[in-house]
Amino acid sequence: MTAPSPSPLNPNAWEQRYQDGTTHWDLGQPAPAFRTLLAAPDAPLAGSAIALGAGRGHDALYFAHQGFEVTAVDFAPSAIQALGDQAEAAHLPLRRLQRDIFDLVPEYAGQFTYVIEHTCLCAIDPSLRPAYVDLVAELLVPSGELLAVFFTHQRSGGPPFGITPAAVRQLFEPQFDLLTFAPVANSVPARRGEEYWGRFRKRSLGG
Numbered sequence: 001m002t003a004p005s006p007s008p009l010n011p012n013a014w015e016q017r018y019q020d021g022t023t024h025w026d027l028g029q030p031a032p033a034f035r036t037l038l039a040a041p042d043a044p045l046a047g048s049a050i051a052l053g054a055g056r057g058h059d060a061l062y063f064a065h066q067g068f069e070v071t072a073v074d075f076a077p078s079a080i081q082a083l084g085d086q087a088e089a090a091h092l093p094l095r096r097l098q099r100d101i102f103d104l105v106p107e108y109a110g111q112f113t114y115v116i117e118h119t120c121l122c123a124i125d126p127s128l129r130p131a132y133v134d135l136v137a138e139l140l141v142p143s144g145e146l147l148a149v150f151f152t153h154q155r156s157g158g159p160p161f162g163i164t165p166a167a168v169r170q171l172f173e174p175q176f177d178l179l180t181f182a183p184v185a186n187s188v189p190a191r192r193g194e195e196y197w198g199r200f201r202k203r204s205l206g207g
Protein backbone atom coordinates (compact mmCIF):
# COMPACT_ATOMS: atom_id res chain seq x y z
CA MET A 1 0.00 0.00 0.00
CA THR A 2 1.44 3.39 -0.96
CA ALA A 3 1.34 6.28 1.50
CA PRO A 4 -1.18 9.00 0.66
CA SER A 5 0.47 12.00 -0.99
CA PRO A 6 0.85 14.97 1.35
CA SER A 7 -1.74 17.70 1.03
CA PRO A 8 -0.66 20.61 -1.16
CA LEU A 9 -2.45 22.84 1.36
CA ASN A 10 -0.56 22.12 4.55
CA PRO A 11 2.03 24.55 5.96
CA ASN A 12 4.96 22.37 4.85
CA ALA A 13 3.77 22.38 1.26
CA TRP A 14 3.49 26.18 1.26
CA GLU A 15 6.86 26.53 2.97
CA GLN A 16 8.40 24.26 0.34
CA ARG A 17 7.10 26.52 -2.42
CA TYR A 18 8.82 29.50 -0.79
CA GLN A 19 12.03 27.52 -0.40
CA ASP A 20 11.89 26.30 -4.01
CA GLY A 21 11.07 29.77 -5.32
CA THR A 22 7.89 28.51 -7.01
CA THR A 23 5.83 31.43 -5.75
CA HIS A 24 4.05 32.29 -9.00
CA TRP A 25 1.32 34.12 -7.12
CA ASP A 26 3.75 36.70 -5.77
CA LEU A 27 3.31 39.95 -7.70
CA GLY A 28 6.38 41.53 -6.09
CA GLN A 29 4.21 44.57 -5.43
CA PRO A 30 0.87 45.39 -3.83
CA ALA A 31 -2.22 44.40 -5.80
CA PRO A 32 -2.93 47.37 -8.12
CA ALA A 33 -6.56 47.34 -6.94
CA PHE A 34 -5.40 48.20 -3.41
CA ARG A 35 -3.44 51.18 -4.74
CA THR A 36 -6.60 52.37 -6.49
CA LEU A 37 -8.68 51.80 -3.38
CA LEU A 38 -6.39 53.78 -1.09
CA ALA A 39 -6.02 56.63 -3.59
CA ALA A 40 -9.79 57.06 -4.02
CA PRO A 41 -11.63 60.03 -2.50
CA ASP A 42 -13.67 57.62 -0.38
CA ALA A 43 -10.66 55.52 0.65
CA PRO A 44 -10.97 53.68 3.94
CA LEU A 45 -9.50 55.71 6.81
CA ALA A 46 -6.36 54.26 8.32
CA GLY A 47 -7.01 51.86 11.18
CA SER A 48 -6.07 48.44 12.49
CA ALA A 49 -5.91 45.80 9.78
CA ILE A 50 -5.05 42.14 9.53
CA ALA A 51 -3.74 40.60 6.30
CA LEU A 52 -4.61 36.90 6.01
CA GLY A 53 -2.23 34.57 4.16
CA ALA A 54 0.00 37.61 3.73
CA GLY A 55 2.87 35.85 1.95
CA ARG A 56 5.90 38.11 1.57
CA GLY A 57 3.70 40.99 2.65
CA HIS A 58 3.56 43.36 -0.30
CA ASP A 59 -0.05 44.32 0.43
CA ALA A 60 0.46 44.40 4.20
CA LEU A 61 3.43 46.73 3.81
CA TYR A 62 1.54 48.98 1.44
CA PHE A 63 -1.26 49.43 3.97
CA ALA A 64 1.34 50.02 6.72
CA HIS A 65 2.98 52.64 4.50
CA GLN A 66 -0.39 54.36 4.19
CA GLY A 67 -0.70 54.61 7.97
CA PHE A 68 -2.63 51.44 8.79
CA GLU A 69 -1.61 49.48 11.86
CA VAL A 70 -1.08 46.11 10.22
CA THR A 71 -0.86 42.56 11.50
CA ALA A 72 0.29 40.10 8.83
CA VAL A 73 -0.45 36.39 9.21
CA ASP A 74 0.99 33.43 7.35
CA PHE A 75 1.87 29.92 8.44
CA ALA A 76 4.90 29.57 6.14
CA PRO A 77 8.06 30.54 8.08
CA SER A 78 9.86 31.79 4.94
CA ALA A 79 6.97 34.10 4.11
CA ILE A 80 7.02 35.56 7.62
CA GLN A 81 10.78 35.97 7.45
CA ALA A 82 10.58 37.72 4.07
CA LEU A 83 7.86 40.10 5.16
CA GLY A 84 9.79 40.89 8.33
CA ASP A 85 12.90 41.65 6.29
CA GLN A 86 10.90 43.90 3.98
CA ALA A 87 9.31 45.75 6.91
CA GLU A 88 12.69 46.27 8.52
CA ALA A 89 14.25 47.54 5.30
CA ALA A 90 11.36 49.97 4.83
CA HIS A 91 11.38 50.98 8.53
CA LEU A 92 7.69 50.16 8.76
CA PRO A 93 6.05 48.87 11.92
CA LEU A 94 4.26 45.59 11.25
CA ARG A 95 3.14 42.82 13.56
CA ARG A 96 3.95 39.37 12.15
CA LEU A 97 2.16 36.21 13.18
CA GLN A 98 3.30 32.79 12.01
CA ARG A 99 -0.02 31.09 12.55
CA ASP A 100 -2.75 29.15 10.86
CA ILE A 101 -5.44 31.74 10.15
CA PHE A 102 -8.05 29.35 11.50
CA ASP A 103 -6.32 29.48 14.91
CA LEU A 104 -6.64 33.28 15.28
CA VAL A 105 -9.99 33.19 17.03
CA PRO A 106 -10.75 33.57 19.90
CA GLU A 107 -7.42 35.30 20.67
CA TYR A 108 -7.80 38.04 18.06
CA ALA A 109 -11.58 38.20 17.85
CA GLY A 110 -13.08 41.66 17.35
CA GLN A 111 -9.71 43.43 17.18
CA PHE A 112 -9.54 44.76 13.63
CA THR A 113 -11.24 47.55 11.71
CA TYR A 114 -10.18 45.88 8.44
CA VAL A 115 -9.35 42.43 7.11
CA ILE A 116 -7.18 42.40 3.98
CA GLU A 117 -7.74 39.52 1.56
CA HIS A 118 -5.65 38.86 -1.54
CA THR A 119 -5.24 35.30 -2.85
CA CYS A 120 -5.82 33.71 0.54
CA LEU A 121 -9.38 32.53 -0.09
CA CYS A 122 -8.18 30.79 -3.26
CA ALA A 123 -5.37 29.11 -1.30
CA ILE A 124 -7.53 27.23 1.19
CA ASP A 125 -9.57 24.09 0.67
CA PRO A 126 -12.90 25.17 -0.87
CA SER A 127 -14.71 23.23 1.86
CA LEU A 128 -13.32 25.80 4.35
CA ARG A 129 -14.82 28.83 2.62
CA PRO A 130 -17.79 29.17 4.99
CA ALA A 131 -15.35 28.94 7.94
CA TYR A 132 -13.22 31.62 6.27
CA VAL A 133 -16.20 33.97 6.04
CA ASP A 134 -16.98 33.34 9.72
CA LEU A 135 -13.33 34.00 10.57
CA VAL A 136 -13.33 37.33 8.75
CA ALA A 137 -16.51 38.38 10.55
CA GLU A 138 -15.13 37.29 13.92
CA LEU A 139 -11.84 39.19 13.51
CA LEU A 140 -13.63 42.45 12.72
CA VAL A 141 -15.01 45.06 15.07
CA PRO A 142 -18.73 45.81 14.59
CA SER A 143 -19.15 47.46 11.15
CA GLY A 144 -15.54 46.55 10.30
CA GLU A 145 -14.70 45.99 6.63
CA LEU A 146 -13.19 43.31 4.46
CA LEU A 147 -10.97 44.87 1.78
CA ALA A 148 -10.49 42.15 -0.78
CA VAL A 149 -9.06 41.31 -4.17
CA PHE A 150 -10.58 37.98 -5.15
CA PHE A 151 -8.97 35.70 -7.74
CA THR A 152 -12.09 34.74 -9.70
CA HIS A 153 -10.57 32.44 -12.28
CA GLN A 154 -12.69 29.58 -13.59
CA ARG A 155 -10.12 26.79 -14.13
CA SER A 156 -10.45 23.47 -12.37
CA GLY A 157 -8.08 22.26 -9.65
CA GLY A 158 -5.94 24.29 -7.34
CA PRO A 159 -4.50 25.92 -5.41
CA PRO A 160 -5.35 28.51 -6.53
CA PHE A 161 -8.97 27.32 -6.43
CA GLY A 162 -11.19 29.37 -8.68
CA ILE A 163 -14.46 30.90 -7.60
CA THR A 164 -17.18 32.74 -9.47
CA PRO A 165 -18.16 36.27 -8.47
CA ALA A 166 -21.67 34.91 -7.80
CA ALA A 167 -20.23 32.38 -5.35
CA VAL A 168 -18.26 35.11 -3.57
CA ARG A 169 -21.46 37.13 -3.24
CA GLN A 170 -23.39 34.13 -1.96
CA LEU A 171 -20.73 33.37 0.65
CA PHE A 172 -20.43 36.85 2.12
CA GLU A 173 -23.91 38.34 1.71
CA PRO A 174 -25.42 36.64 4.77
CA GLN A 175 -23.00 38.46 7.10
CA PHE A 176 -21.80 41.49 5.10
CA ASP A 177 -23.15 44.47 3.19
CA LEU A 178 -21.38 44.51 -0.16
CA LEU A 179 -20.50 48.21 -0.43
CA THR A 180 -18.50 47.57 -3.60
CA PHE A 181 -18.08 44.39 -5.59
CA ALA A 182 -16.77 44.88 -9.10
CA PRO A 183 -14.26 43.61 -11.65
CA VAL A 184 -10.74 44.94 -11.17
CA ALA A 185 -9.89 47.38 -13.95
CA ASN A 186 -6.12 47.45 -13.50
CA SER A 187 -5.09 43.84 -12.88
CA VAL A 188 -1.58 42.74 -13.78
CA PRO A 189 -1.63 41.15 -17.28
CA ALA A 190 -1.58 37.55 -15.95
CA ARG A 191 -4.79 38.16 -13.98
CA ARG A 192 -6.66 40.40 -16.40
CA GLY A 193 -10.37 39.60 -16.42
CA GLU A 194 -9.98 37.24 -13.44
CA GLU A 195 -10.16 39.53 -10.44
CA TYR A 196 -12.95 41.18 -8.50
CA TRP A 197 -12.46 43.61 -5.70
CA GLY A 198 -14.75 44.03 -2.78
CA ARG A 199 -15.33 46.32 0.12
CA PHE A 200 -17.70 44.47 2.41
CA ARG A 201 -19.00 45.85 5.72
CA LYS A 202 -19.79 43.46 8.53
CA ARG A 203 -23.46 43.67 9.29
CA SER A 204 -24.32 44.29 12.92
CA LEU A 205 -26.36 41.69 14.73
CA GLY A 206 -30.01 42.01 13.86
CA GLY A 207 -29.11 44.54 11.11
Ligand SMILES: C[S@@+](CC[C@H](N)C(=O)[O-])C[C@H]1O[C@@H](n2cnc3c(N)ncnc32)[C@H](O)[C@@H]1O
Binds near residue numbers: 053076120
Ligand atom coordinates in the same frame (compact mmCIF):
# COMPACT_ATOMS: atom_id res chain seq x y z
C1 LIG B 1 -1.35 32.24 -2.88
S1 LIG B 1 -0.37 32.74 -1.52
C2 LIG B 1 -0.75 34.49 -1.43
C3 LIG B 1 0.24 35.29 -0.61
C4 LIG B 1 -0.01 36.79 -0.62
N1 LIG B 1 -1.34 37.13 -0.22
C5 LIG B 1 0.28 37.35 -1.99
O1 LIG B 1 -0.68 37.74 -2.70
O2 LIG B 1 1.45 37.38 -2.37
C6 LIG B 1 -1.30 32.09 -0.16
C7 LIG B 1 -0.58 32.29 1.17
O3 LIG B 1 -1.44 31.88 2.21
C8 LIG B 1 -0.72 31.12 3.14
N2 LIG B 1 -1.71 30.23 3.76
C9 LIG B 1 -2.49 29.30 3.15
N3 LIG B 1 -3.32 28.72 4.03
C10 LIG B 1 -3.06 29.31 5.22
C11 LIG B 1 -3.58 29.14 6.53
N4 LIG B 1 -4.55 28.25 6.77
N5 LIG B 1 -3.08 29.90 7.53
C12 LIG B 1 -2.08 30.79 7.30
N6 LIG B 1 -1.55 31.01 6.08
C13 LIG B 1 -2.03 30.28 5.05
C14 LIG B 1 0.38 30.43 2.34
O4 LIG B 1 1.49 30.09 3.13
C15 LIG B 1 0.70 31.49 1.30
O5 LIG B 1 1.74 32.34 1.74
